[in-house]
Amino acid sequence: MSILIDVGNTRAKVCVSVGRELFAHKAVCHKDLIDTVNDLVSHHNETELLMASVAAAPLSDELLSFSESKGIKYQEVKTPPHAFGLINAYRQYGNLGVDRWLAMLGARVECRAPLIVIDVGTAITVDLVDEFGQHKGGWITPGLKTMREALFGNTQKVAGPGQSNTPGSDDLSARFGITTADCVSGGLQAVLIGVFQQAKDTARRTLKTNTAPKLFVTGGDATKLPDCLLSESEYRPDLVLQGLNSYRSE
Numbered sequence: 148m149s150i151l152i153d154v155g156n157t158r159a160k161v162c163v164s165v166g167r168e169l170f171a172h173k174a175v176c177h178k179d180l181i182d183t184v185n186d187l188v189s190h191h192n193e194t195e196l197l198m199a200s201v202a203a204a205p206l207s208d209e210l211l212s213f214s215e216s217k218g219i220k221y222q223e224v225k226t227p228p229h230a231f232g233l234i235n236a237y238r239q240y241g242n243l244g245v246d247r248w249l250a251m252l253g254a255r256v257e258c259r260a261p262l263i264v265i266d267v268g269t270a271i272t273v274d275l276v277d278e279f280g281q282h283k284g285g286w287i288t289p290g291l292k293t294m295r296e297a298l299f300g301n302t303q304k305v306a307g308p309g310q311s312n313t314p315g316s317d318d319l320s321a322r323f324g325i326t327t328a329d330c331v332s333g334g335l336q337a338v339l340i341g342v343f344q345q346a347k348d349t350a351r352r353t354l355k356t357n358t359a360p361k362l363f364v365t366g367g368d369a370t371k372l373p374d375c376l377l378s379e380s381e382y383r384p385d386l387v388l389q390g391l392n393s394y395r396s397e
């Protein structure tokens with residue numbers, strides 16, 4: 148039995164794994180991580196901690212000390228040049244975010260055909276993998292909350308109390324808004340639709356094929372994608388944790 152920890156820039160995602168099965172999922176803010184892990188450790192014996200982080204180092208150090216104090220095996224996964232049949236496209240392989248690496252691994256477990264992973268978190272990342280497991284590269288763009296905060300932080304009149312600024316299932320990008328709230332929501336949806344469309348086009352051109360690769364979506368804001376994007380995607384909330392599960396030692 149292992150405890151898997153995916154530390155993102157906004158939140159940490161934690162779960163317990165037995166074989167291929169993941170359960171007891173939790174998403175917590177960084178300051179609650181140790182307590183959450185401690186709670187899981189006290190309810191499950193013979194555990195090992197497996198973690199991957201794109202956040203600042205102190206959290207990894209805290210988890211290491213915690214594991215040592217409990218006498219639990221601890222492993223931090225870093226982005227490798229290749230592993231489990233997946234090949235990193237970055238020449239400076241360690242610079243590729245480990246969450247991007249693990250999400251691709253998680254998708255590859257399920258699909259050996261060409262695939263795109265779109266992770267809608269603090270940042271939105273796009274990554275393409277071909278049928279041979281070769282990562283072909285990707286994109287990094289601001290996430291929804293990051294875009295909203297940048298917009299509101301740099302304008303006087305765009306943010307306002309009571310305005311709903313999250314894109315919903317209503318396709319606001321199909322028409323133009325006539326309230327500030329609709330203009331912002333529609334604008335964010337248009338950005339998302341543009342990223343998806345461009346990802347599919349660029350993937351087809353990169354792979355020199357007319358077939359669109361299978362599209363996997365994950366991340367804390369994936370459920371806020373407009374219906375037209377969700378309906379063409381495989382939604383896997385725990386893709387990064389699934390990838391991390393490949394590293395279990397048991």
Ligand SMILES: Nc1ncnc2c1ncn2[C@@H]1O[C@H](COP(=O)(O)OP(=O)(O)OP(=O)(O)O)[C@@H](O)[C@H]1O
Pocket residue numbers: 154155156157158159201246267268269270271290291292293365366367368
């Ligand atoms: N309870 C919550 N607390 C904070 N953010 C939440 C919550 N529920 C959903 N979200 C959304 O999830 C987004 C973060 O997604 P996620 O947790 O996947 O990011 P992350 O893994 O921390 O970030 P990244 O991997 O990009 O560094 C936030 O921008 C926010 O809009």
Ligand SMILES: CC(C)(CO)[C@@H](O)C(=O)NCCC(=O)O
Pocket residue numbers: 155156201242243244245246247268270272287
């Ligand atoms: C892009 C994020 C923030 C997405 O979580 C993360 O994967 C990261 O910090 N990456 C490092 C830069 C890179 O992947 O090139």
Ligand SMILES: [K+]
Pocket residue numbers: 155246266268366387
């Ligand atoms: K993430």
